[in-house]
């Protein structure tokens with residue numbers, strides 16, 4: 001096998017050795033995500049960064065016997081963590097504290113993502129970015145704005161991770177239909193919160209679900225996160241299922257970079273689909289390739305019901321995207 005450096009000097013894609021950086025690796029998602037990435041054989045260099053605790057997570061994960069290097073980085077080592085990264089995964093955030101308003105909550109994560117994006121634009125401008133930090137509907141536009149302001153924005157390399165919605169869709173429909181979720185492939189399009197999450201069951205074998213069952217199923221997928229928040233009773237939101245979703249998406253990105261065929265995931269990207277209506281980012285099926293986005297697929301045939309959901313989602317997304325863009329303009 002070529003070493004990464006040698007392979008790169010001949011071709012930009014023919015390699016199976018990648019550096020992946022996780023920013024927020026000490027968190028509820030970051031820790032299990034780091035473990036799952038340690039198990040991915042394409043990841044040869046795993047860089048774990050957080051404002052606290054990353055070296056501990058790195059030491060722990062590094063004992064898992066796969067052939068990769070794991071290193072933890074302290075707050076003053078962000079540059080080292082990012083340099084040479086092929087993929088940067090961002091699950092950083094700060095949970096709600098007593099007295100925080102909705103706006104405070106938004107501004108906290110928005111500032112974190114903005115600052116990490118600035119560092120990424122400087123030290124790893126060509127890396128693919130997978131954004132997990134919520135609200136994804138606004139944090140992805142924030143990263144785009146930062147990269148644009150630094151003159152290094154490449155829309156083919158920026159992804160909002162919506163994979164958890166896809167996992168929930170296949171799991172929840174399997175529970176109703178009595179099938180194996182492994183065989184359930186449901187496209188989930190639109191955005192990544194509440195009513196903007198649109199599973200396309202009309203394109204599956206479940207297109208004839210009675211309307212009441214279908215509505216309940218779609219609602220459960222849209223608000224599945226609430227089930228976890230409630231069950232954890234104040235101790236956080238989805239972390240383990242989200243780690244699995246993040247690892248699956250990162251794995252797909254790497255398979256695409258490596259030039260594997262037909263790597264398709266639903267993800268929130270800068271999208272041509274509804275750009276003429278003012279919706280700059282949208283989630284749909286995307287083929288992933290050596291350059292990142294290879295093809296943004298259109299939605300395919302929709303039922304009237306799904307058509308209605310898409311219409312509402314577009315209106316909401318225009319506002320959410322604007323909120324992200326405005327945030328960076330006002331807080332550069």
Ligand SMILES: NC(=O)c1ccc[n+]([C@@H]2O[C@H](COP(=O)([O-])OP(=O)(O)OC[C@H]3O[C@@H](n4cnc5c(N)ncnc54)[C@H](O)[C@@H]3O)[C@@H](O)[C@H]2O)c1
Nearest residue numbers: 024026027028029030050051091092093132133134164242
């Ligand atoms: N995309 C999705 O489907 C999805 C699902 C669940 C949660 N989330 C989001 O993922 C994010 C993380 O959730 P969590 O439960 O792991 O939260 P968490 O609070 O447990 O972990 C966040 C981590 O980020 C770290 N952090 C804070 N500021 C940082 C900075 N400037 N640089 C690097 N690291 C920093 C914290 O120290 C902490 O370890 C949240 O924004 C959450 O809303 C997304």
Ligand SMILES: *[C@@H]1O[C@H](CO)[C@@H](O)[C@H](O)[C@H]1NC(C)=O
Nearest residue numbers: 001017041044066067068069
């Ligand atoms: C394992 O890692 C070492 C050191 O990076 C490398 O030389 C070797 O080729 C790797 N082995 C495999 C099977 O990838």
Ligand SMILES: *[C@@H]1O[C@H](CO)[C@@H](O)[C@H](O)[C@H]1NC(C)=O
Nearest residue numbers: 093094095105106109134135
């Ligand atoms: C910001 O991230 C934290 C996790 O660190 C999460 O609990 C919170 O919900 C996020 N805020 C928003 C507005 O999504």
Ligand SMILES: *[C@@H]1O[C@H](CO)[C@@H](O)[C@H](O)[C@H]1NC(C)=O
Nearest residue numbers: 135137193194195196316320
């Ligand atoms: C986008 O995310 C933010 C924070 O979660 C939320 O306030 C907003 O309502 C979301 N979009 C939707 C579902 O309208």
Ligand SMILES: *[C@@H]1O[C@H](CO)[C@@H](O)[C@H](O)[C@H]1NC(C)=O
Nearest residue numbers: 202203298299300301302303
């Ligand atoms: C979409 O619907 C049209 C018209 O009913 C049909 O011709 C076409 O084959 C459908 N496409 C897919 C992908 O199912």
